[in-house]
Amino acid sequence: MIRTTCLAAVTALVATAALxxxxxxxxxxxxxxxxGTITQVxxxxxxxxxxVEDAQGTVWTxxxxxPGRTQRAGFVEGTAAPSARVEVLGNRxxxxxQARIKAVRITIEGRDFDFYPERIPPGV
Incomplete structure (x- = not known):
């Protein structure tokens, strides 16, 4: 019984941390x-x-x-490099x-990479 209770507690903690x-x-x-301009990938x-450094000089994360979702979006090693211009659509x-945003889409050189297409409203 104690073992089951401990296992349930540990499972709950891990699940909470993951969420x-x-x-x-x-x-x-x-x-x-x-x-802005990509400074690091x-x-x-x-x-x-x-x-990404914006026009005011703020560096954003x-x-x-x-990794799997990013690859399915077509963004892989070598897709972008420092100094490339990027537009980010996401949730701050x-x-x-905190200069941090979770991207749902990024656009580099006119190419869209949709990481969370289900979060992008129609026509955006």
Whole structure:
């Protein structure tokens, strides 16, 4: 009985941590746009990321989808490099002091990479 209770507690903690990390609870509900220049590309778990400098000189962390989702969107190693211009459509961090956005779509040189097409309203 104690073993089953401990196992259930550990399972609940792991599931809660996974949901907190992979969820959208930290992000605003509305979509925002960000334009800038890529300064760094990282294609590595848990989430590939871009660092993007906007026109004001702020460097943003742009989280892409998980590695599988990112690859299915067509964004793979070598797709983008530092100095490329990028437009990001995504959900900003609710904490305005954090320059972080979870991308649902990025556009590089006119090519769209849709990581979460189900979150993109029609016509956007």
């Amino acid at each position: 907190a990390h992979h969820g959208w609870s930290w992000a605003e509900d509305q979509l925002s746009r960000l334009a 990282t294609i590595a778990p848990p989430h590939p990321t871009l660092l 742009v989280e892409l989808g998980n 961090d609710q904490d305005a002091s």
